């Protein structure tokens with residue numbers, strides 16, 4: 001488990017992390033999301049004890065990381081895959097890390113295999129591609145067989161095969177009951193991997209909820225095809241719905257006999273079905289439509305993009321129109 005409690009981190013006048021609280025639970029892959037400059041890396045560095053908080057604390061399995069005697073056995077982390085000694089071979093790099101934490105050479109061979117690096121283990125790291133360096137960084141994180149894993153942007157710059165490999169690995173690590181946190185600034189990258197998401201913007205918590213709930217919260221409308229769309233539209237409007245008609249597309253492409261679909265807001269799919277049944281109107285399609293996760297993320301963070309349009313910050317430091325974070329309780 002990783003706990004971040006009331007964490008505040010400042011660099012001069014910049015508040016990089018602002019009273020941030022969340023818990024990363026075991027058995028799940030948790031995505032840590034936010035636009036560029038949101039404070040993700042700063043939070044992760046604080047968890048690793050690389051920076052001291054101005055306020056609050058971070059705990060790994062109930063203890064500050066810096067107080068762990070053999071930290072790699074409790075938590076493995078990858079912050080910057082490029083930060084390795086290019087002159088060393090992959091095996092020597094991992095061997096060095098292992099010795100410093102009292103881990104034997106057999107484990108080095110095991111993680112090289114797990115990361116698909118056995119064949120290149122004797123090559124110098126300086127000649128590795130970004131994907132190979134990411135694999136090496138992940139192998140290093142796995143060395144101590146830790147129950148907690150944390151990766152900063154592990155999918156960055158990887159090809160589709162590399163992304164699939166990391167996804168499968170993270171999911172299997174979570175399925176073994178480990179705590180897995182990975183950051184990204186791209187929602188779509190996480191949509192297929194993360195069970196849970198913690199979203200931050202300008203150092204503040206915006207959402208802490210399941211990936212499915214986040215998408216559900218941004219459900220847009222219900223698409224309805226019916227035998228008598230005009231009558232159904234009228235009926236729905238009298239029950240408070242907003243109904244528009246889907247653009248049927250260019251005339252030549254229209255399906256013969258097919259009527260334009262209705263896009264309904266304000267009455268859910270079950271309500272539409274009940275109303276249609278009572279009116280004797282047959283439904284051909286009834287599809288609740290969500291925003292894509294990327295759209296949901298953009299909408300959530302639109303006020304907090306560091307280099308985008310900013311809302312004014314009031315004297316007491318509270319953003320005008322600040323939103324309440326989305327949590328499982330506030331859904």
Ligand SMILES: Nc1ncnc2c1ncn2[C@@H]1O[C@H](COP(=O)(O)OP(=O)(O)OP(=O)(O)O)[C@@H](O)[C@H]1O
Nearest residue numbers: 011014016034035036037038039040041042043185
């Ligand atoms: N060492 C530093 N000195 C000064 N400011 C910093 C430092 N590190 C981070 N910041 C600032 O703190 C804020 C948060 O940065 P951070 O790197 O944690 O964001 P991030 O969410 O990881 O962004 P990205 O997705 O771009 O990596 C930014 O405004 C950044 O400019």
